[in-house]
Amino acid sequence: MKLSHVLGAATVALCLHSTPILAQDAAIEAMQEYMMFSEYEAGIILPQQIDQAVFETALFVDTRDAEQFDAATIPGSINIEWREVLDRIDEIPKDRMTVLFCNTGSLSAQAAFALRVAGRTNVVVLQTGFAGWEKDAVYKP
Numbered sequence: 001m002k003l004s005h006v007l008g009a010a011t012v013a014l015c016l017h018s019t020p021i022l023a024q025d026a027a028i029e030a031m032q033e034y035m036m037f038s039e040y041e042a043g044i045i046l047p048q049q050i051d052q053a054v055f056e057t058a059l060f061v062d063t064r065d066a067e068q069f070d071a072a073t074i075p076g077s078i079n080i081e082w083r084e085v086l087d088r089i090d091e092i093p094k095d096r097m098t099v100l101f102c103n104t105g106s107l108s109a110q111a112a113f114a115l116r117v118a119g120r121t122n123v124v125v126l127q128t129g130f131a132g133w134e135k136d137a138v139y140k141p
Helices: 003-037 053-056 067-072 106-117 128-135
Strands: 057-061 100-102 123-126
Touching: 003 128, 067 128, 100 128, 106 123
Parallel strands: 057 100, 100 123
Antiparallel strands: none
């Protein structure tokens, strides 16, 4: 094998190996930028804030699994499991409030964080989740 072939193969291997590191650095930088400039309560909505106007204009996304979604959900919600939000980002509108929820808010918070880092600033988490909506929402159709 010629030296130029060995060097070429080594260069390709090095480039392929460093690509995940560069992508990881970019992702970390995007998360840091988002966190540094977010207000304390940015990205959340309380059940008590969901009145008829919010309910009729926002898209509600149930981030629980299909079985839980089929059992009970906020009327009119769509189901996108929390791990799938980036794969299905095209289903998340850019031009209207999108409320993500799960049972308590923990899984939907992870999904919302990923979407907000990806540039969807219109996404909020329903704090206290579906249980909180059932108990405290101002408007329930």
